[in-house]
């Protein structure tokens with residue numbers, strides 16, 4: 001089997017007395033965008049800083065392409081690009097000077113640096129600002145430079161800590177598009193406390209609460225984590241709610257006004273079909289029927305509660 005890009009084994013970290021991360025294990029076997037989701041203080045930055053070798057864990061192991069970040073830090077770091085929450089920008093440098101410096105720090109061979117910097121400026125759409133001092137760029141463009149420094153050496157894994165934090169809505173969309181583009185060729189881990197962000201760009205989700213991993217899977221699995229428990233029904237010629245209650249499997253009928261109802265049930269199996277069939281047979285004139293999924297926010301709240 002191919003080696004996992006990232007392997008985190010029983011990771012725990014303690015700042016002085018308080019445990020910020022407690023016994024987290026997960027594996028990232030392939031390409032895609034992995035969202036590390038959690039509320040403020042959940043432990044996201046701690047996990048990312050440890051994965052990137054910026055912070056030494058109290059317990060557990062992190063392997064990057066099989067290289068242990070503690071035992072072989074240089075080998076592990078070769079495969080990683082990192083944009084921490086505060087982008088490490090030298091704002092008195094021009095964009096090109098800074099990226100050249102970053103490539104040098106990443107130990108790229110001298111002869112490859114110039115073309116790598118050209119390529120990354122093109123990729124991140126900052127070519128036209130190559131000679132501008134970083135301090136004179138907007139927040140969105142400074143973030144592009146931060147992303148560029150994380151990928152200039154073409155790492156297999158890129159880690160972004162809250163990459164859209166503090167940006168305006170247009171800048172957020174631009175940065176998300178750039179991250180999706182970057183992820184075509186490599187694995188991306190990004191942290192966020194915004195559920196919509198996970199939905200917008202992530203393929204996989206790791207959710208951390210109170211330093212513990214409470215969910216790991218695809219975004220679709222997360223959406224289905226709490227199965228649909230109600231059905232929305234709108235009829236043009238509705239009967240009394242008591243009549244709807246008679247449909248097999250229905251356990252509750254809530255009137256929403258305007259001949260609209262929220263139907264509860266215990267077993268999803270067949271209820272939808274039976275409601276459609278009863279509507280047709282009794283000429284209730286079905287206008288709309290759809291299962292209602294728990295919102296992402298409900299799932300988030302439920303999982304957060306489990307961690308407490």
Ligand SMILES: Nc1ncnc2c1ncn2[C@@H]1O[C@H](COP(=O)(O)OP(=O)(O)OP(=O)(O)O)[C@@H](O)[C@H]1O
Pocket residue numbers: 015016019020038039040041042043044045046047193
């Ligand atoms: N240097 C530090 N010293 C002591 N405690 C810390 C330190 N850094 C973080 N913590 C604590 O560890 C816990 C996890 O913090 P962390 O920054 O990893 O969370 P986070 O999920 O990234 O939150 P945020 O989104 O607010 O950055 C928090 O309780 C935080 O207060």
